Amino acid sequence: MSKFYGTLSVFVTLILTNLSADGAEPVQVRHDFTRMVAHWDQYSSPEYMEFIKKAQPELVQVGFYGAHFWSLVHTPHFGGYPAHFPVRGLKECGNWLRDLNRRLHTIDEKIAVVGHFNIEFLVGDLVSHPDGPSGFFKWYHDGWDEKVLGPKPVEDPLDLLQKKSDGSPISQKGYSIGGMHEYWACLRNPAWQKVLKAWLRHGVDLGLDGFIVNYFYRHDCHCEHCQTGFRKHLIERYSGEELKSKFGITDLEGHRFEEIVSWHPPEETTPLRLEMLSFSQISNKQAFDEVFVRYGRSLKEDLIVSQWNHLGNFGQINGDERCLLPAELWGRDETYLWYSTGGAANFTNLKDRFLGDGTLQARYIRGAFNDRPFTLGKYENTRIRSAIAEMAANGGAPMGFYTRFTDPEARKVIILYYQFLKKYDALFRGNLPHAEVVLVFPRSRVHRGDVGSVERFRRLGRALLEEHVLFEIVPDDLLSGKKLQGQTVITSDVDLTDLLENLPKNRSKFEAPFTVQVSASRPAEDTHELDFHFVNYNRKEPPHGADGKPSPGGGISDEKPIPIAGFVAKVNLPEKSKVSSVVFLSPENPNPLDLEWQSEGKELNFKVPEFKVYGVVRALLK
Numbered sequence: 001m002s003k004f005y006g007t008l009s010v011f012v013t014l015i016l017t018n019l020s021a022d023g024a025e026p027v028q029v030r031h032d033f034t035r036m037v038a039h040w041d042q043y044s045s046p047e048y049m050e051f052i053k054k055a056q057p058e059l060v061q062v063g064f065y066g067a068h069f070w071s072l073v074h075t076p077h078f079g080g081y082p083a084h085f086p087v088r089g090l091k092e093c094g095n096w097l098r099d100l101n102r103r104l105h106t107i108d109e110k111i112a113v114v115g116h117f118n119i120e121f122l123v124g125d126l127v128s129h130p131d132g133p134s135g136f137f138k139w140y141h142d143g144w145d146e147k148v149l150g151p152k153p154v155e156d157p158l159d160l161l162q163k164k165s166d167g168s169p170i171s172q173k174g175y176s177i178g179g180m181h182e183y184w185a186c187l188r189n190p191a192w193q194k195v196l197k198a199w200l201r202h203g204v205d206l207g208l209d210g211f212i213v214n215y216f217y218r219h220d221c222h223c224e225h226c227q228t229g230f231r232k233h234l235i236e237r238y239s240g241e242e243l244k245s246k247f248g249i250t251d252l253e254g255h256r257f258e259e260i261v262s263w264h265p266p267e268e269t270t271p272l273r274l275e276m277l278s279f280s281q282i283s284n285k286q287a288f289d290e291v292f293v294r295y296g297r298s299l300k301e302d303l304i305v306s307q308w309n310h311l312g313n314f315g316q317i318n319g320d321e322r323c324l325l326p327a328e329l330w331g332r333d334e335t336y337l338w339y340s341t342g343g344a345a346n347f348t349n350l351k352d353r354f355l356g357d358g359t360l361q362a363r364y365i366r367g368a369f370n371d372r373p374f375t376l377g378k379y380e381n382t383r384i385r386s387a388i389a390e391m392a393a394n395g396g397a398p399m400g401f402y403t404r405f406t407d408p409e410a411r412k413v414i415i416l417y418y419q420f421l422k423k424y425d426a427l428f429r430g431n432l433p434h435a436e437v438v439l440v441f442p443r444s445r446v447h448r449g450d451v452g453s454v455e456r457f458r459r460l461g462r463a464l465l466e467e468h469v470l471f472e473i474v475p476d477d478l479l480s481g482k483k484l485q486g487q488t489v490i491t492s493d494v495d496l497t498d499l500l501e502n503l504p505k506n507r508s509k510f511e512a513p514f515t516v517q518v519s520a521s522r523p524a525e526d527t528h529e530l531d532f533h534f535v536n537y538n539r540k541e542p543p544h545g546a547d548g549k550p551s552p553g554g555g556i557s558d559e560k561p562i563p564i565a566g567f568v569a570k571v572n573l574p575e576k577s578k579v580s581s582v583v584f585l586s587p588e589n590p591n592p593l594d595l596e597w598q599s600e601g602k603e604l605n606f607k608v609p610e611f612k613v614y615g616v617v618r619a620l621l622k
Helices: 046-055 067-072 090-107 135-143 190-205 224-237 240-247 271-299 359-368 384-393 408-423 452-466 496-501
Strands: 004-006 026-028 036-039 059-064 112-118 121-123 182-184 210-214 304-310 336-340 374-377 437-441 471-475 488-490 516-522 529-536 567-572 579-586 589-594 597-600 603-608 614-621
Touching (some): 067 112, 067 121, 112 304, 224 271, 271 304, 336 359, 359 437, 529 567, 579 597
Parallel strands (some): 059 112, 210 304, 336 374
Antiparallel strands (some): 121 182, 529 614
């Protein structure tokens, strides 16, 4: 079977040192964590601190420090979506956030407090009769405090904005917060970068350990910085002859671009549009690095920096803020990754074998990010157990969003599962995937505009999950640097029928239903252990909505997991391994359970006992 090929490898622990843009000096050390919480709302509730004390997360993502703060906190709309500020006023809320950060550090000095930082999405009106500008523009004109932020980079905030080809600012009224418009600053604008640095410095002064940065939306901006930057982007990649033959550009300096787009429908893409998207994403990353990596870490050398990005169900070209980034820039110098799956995975439809899981997304991010921390924002407030289990089973840090601490039952479950993760910390912290198959994500094909290969990748991935194959995911542009041992490599060219007929006969096998997903890992600090993770998605589903679509449910009362009966596992062991014991763990069972097992040669057999949502089998080796 020509499209499968075997390779040779050893299991290695990766020790990663991130380098600054010039490659000279390390800018951060790895920051591992296994438990996080994130809140946009209700973080001023009296219950919040008590929840933090009991759940004991290692990273708390809370509060707003970027454009949402400076656009809204001084307005009558300070308490609404998205930031839900607890008090009104720049100074008043700044002091409140400072105290919040202090109180979180008082609970545990090791807690990392990370603030949300809207990097460019501005709420307000340039002119709002009869009172003049509003929102961000009111603050910029009248509220900029040079003692706190330094001098204004420009006098007129209009000079900071993304612009149409006619020079007017790009705006919309999609959210209509307080009836105000939305505008976008341009990240390529050096003056805007100075604004961001001033805001960042203010957040550090308020006691933050880091920032998670979102709204990397470059529109069809024709400001001078985008026009100059895009021309430079093309000059660096193509000769004059190539510009003419590939894009029909004979005079780059004098060429008028009718558009300089970013995300766009894949079916409408062209080679030039792909270059526009590539320019958008690379220049966004360059701005992020300039502000948060180089400047931010000059203020605080261990500053945690992360991006809030979107993946959905692997939407490419029309989604995913990194889809055209080259491998050497993808996630470079970032502490952890947040990827939102949105509404693509916050419900189940079991009759159609849809589990509402983010497993493929998690394994892709893990493989692309070299096993460093990440989470998925699933917008899931119902299936709390499976959301936490899914991340823990695939090397991520639960849970990305909606830790509903105000619901007593949800709070109880979150605390139970987080204490389980803490108790068995050595099993989860910085662990490495154990896989018998590598599924290749076609990233280089996406860079050429081929999104059909992603659909094939998804179908193959779903099939491997249903067959309970132990597999990991690696982007094709990183595959040559990965050391493999006896693993079968599967590309998106493989036919689905061919795949199912030619799976390795000697692979590990699990006699579980399709509602159970299986993965395996090795602890970071112990090579004498192999851990098998089982996540059960079976449940009593809420009724479909009036439109006939599956319902995400209304909270943990609708999770209703159906426990999975025991099933047999026959797994392969590493060469020359001898089993000393096999132990079963589950959050719902306070004590480990010793399992009966048989081992002959490289094969280990055991029966997984009944569990509700998450079970782990530890095979301890001599």
